Amino acid sequence: DAGVIQSPRHEVTEMGQEVTLRCKPISGHDYLFWYRQTMMRGLELLIYFNNNVPIDDSGMPEDRFSAKMPNASFSTLKIQPSEPRDSAVYFCASSFSPSGGMAFFGQGTRLTVV
Amino acid sequence: QKEVEQNSGPLSVPEGAIASLNCTYSDRGSQSFFWYRQYSGKSPELIMFIYSNGDKEDGRFTAQLNKASQYVSLLIRDSQPSDSATYLCAVLSNTGKLIFGQGTTLQVKP
Numbered sequence: 163d164a165g166v167i168q169s170p171r172h173e174v175t176e177m178g179q180e181v182t183l184r185c186k187p188i189s190g191h192d193y194l195f196w197y198r199q200t201m202m203r204g205l206e207l208l209i210y211f212n213n214n215v216p217i218d219d220s221g222m223p224e225d226r227f228s229a230k231m232p233n234a235s236f237s238t239l240k241i242q243p244s245e246p247r248d249s250a251v252y253f254c255a256s257s258f259s260p261s262g263g264m265a266f267f268g269q270g271t272r273l274t275v276v
Numbered sequence: 277q278k279e280v281e282q283n284s285g286p287l288s289v290p291e292g293a294i295a296s297l298n299c300t301y302s303d304r305g306s307q308s309f310f311w312y313r314q315y316s317g318k319s320p321e322l323i324m325f326i327y328s329n330g331d332k333e334d335g336r337f338t339a340q341l342n343k344a345s346q347y348v349s350l351l352i353r354d355s356q357p358s359d360s361a362t363y364l365c366a367v368l369s370n371t372g373k374l375i376f377g378q379g380t381t382l383q384v385k386p
Contacts, residue, residue, distance in 0.1 A: 205320070205364065205376040218373070253319055262374040263310045263366060267319035 166268035168254050174274045180242040183271045186235055187256030195262050196229055196239050197253040244275045280367050282377035290385055295352040297363050297380050305370030309348045312364040320364055355384045
């Protein structure tokens with residue numbers, strides 16, 4: 163298996179634009195997690211899915227953020243409209259465990275909003 | 277008080293020495309504890325996990341857990357320059373969420 167695959171690796175966008183981040187989890191993993199990492203706040207869980215169903219989205223910072231998982235092999239995280247404070251590295255991770263502690267992380271998407 | 281606290285470092289040790297990384301947590305109900313390693317510009321990767329009080333060894337790595345003191349540590353024996361990275365402590369809270377510390381940067385000098 164190629165591991166968790168995220169795209170794009172880097173994204174630079176202007177404030178107010180819509181940004182969509184994509185993730186393909188490891189086949190057979192029932193849990194998918196979206197994290198955001200910044201110097202100030204560290205690694206934060208935004209939302210996680212179990213069998214394509216969102217279970218906990220309490221970490222999503224505000225309504226500008228939305229996430230979907232239409233099938234077991236694909237998930238998106240969308241920010242609309244984007245703001246400079248959304249600049250961060252966004253990681254997708256997948257796991258066979260609900261805790262996420264045994265998760266495998268993708269390479270991340272470095273988002274810069276100017 | 278942060279839920280999971282780590283000294284940001286950098287912790288600098290000479291090659292061949294033992295590196296000791298520490299982590300404290302606030303949720304007494306936490307049951308599972310994880311150590312991730314993150315190289316600069318890369319994603320976190322799981323290197324150790326521990327559930328029970330005491331020590332757990334895996335090669336050059338030893339995780340130590342003391343639930344009474346709410347303390348987790350990671351020891352790296354015979355440290356190598358390739359161990360230079362940021363080490364993230366993660367704690368599974370009793371609400372089911374995995375909470376990460378800010379990480380400790382380790383520098384192993386040849």
